[in-house]
Amino acid sequence: MPKIIHIITPIITKGVRSLDDVAPLTGSNLEFRHSILDKGPSSIESEYDEALSVPDTIVKAIEAEQNGADAIIIDCMGDPGIKPVREVVSIPVLGPAETSMHVAAMLGQKFSVVTVLDSVVPIFRNLACLYGVSEKLASIRSINMPVLEIEKQLDKTQEMLVAASLKAVQEDGADGIILGCTGFLGCADKITAHLKSEGIDVPVIDPIPLTVMTAYALATVGLAHSKKTYTPPRKKLIVGY
Secondary structure (H helix, E strand, O other): OOEEEEEEEOOOOOOOOOHHHHHHHOEOOEEEEEEEOOOOOOOOOOHHHHHHHHHHHHHHHHHHHHOOOOEEEEOOOOOOOHHHHHHHOOOOEEOHHHHHHHHHHHHOOOEEEEEOOHHHHHHHHHHHHHOOOHHHEEEEEEOOOOHHHOOOOHHHHHHHHHHHHHHHHHHHOOOOEEEEOHHHOOOHHHHHHHHHHOOOOOOEEOHHHHHHHHHHHHHHHOOOOOOOOOOOOOOOOOOOO
């Protein structure tokens, strides 16, 4: 039977993500499912937005496991809700920021994150510390493009990503680039091609393909997160949920 990877896009905006986005990765041994939130923010561009996204992300994750998912991806570079979700399900739960940062740390000495807005820069600095890779972080550069404008201005977005990535390598000392928004899906090839035209050969990580295939690998070999670390919560009175 194929492994089922469930992608949770932790916002309420329809159309930002679809199964068509990951269709090229689908095979006889890999199937994708997808859900968005019923309650939460329209996009995630701050800690506040992340906090609002977490309760329904937890609900969607529980439903995904009950419906047969073998692993879960939280489709946002802030990795919102990743720790509580790991506590309430038994299957692997991966965030694209954590996965991308650890892989970037393996592929080079220093990596830079190229992201959407200045407001998310502190989020990435905190995540790099939390994930133990802060010494590997060369820089975080933003292109000042709101998340919901990416698709509307895709050509402009890609041009700005190319420029920011080039500066990250030439000025900040990065030898790898992480696209710091899952809305940048599909932009890595253009950045890579431009960097190579400048004589620069560094990995450019598109977080969603990397994360879903990492989840597939974990599910295939039967690994999941430690329940000593992510202990299931004790039952208690909770009001409003």
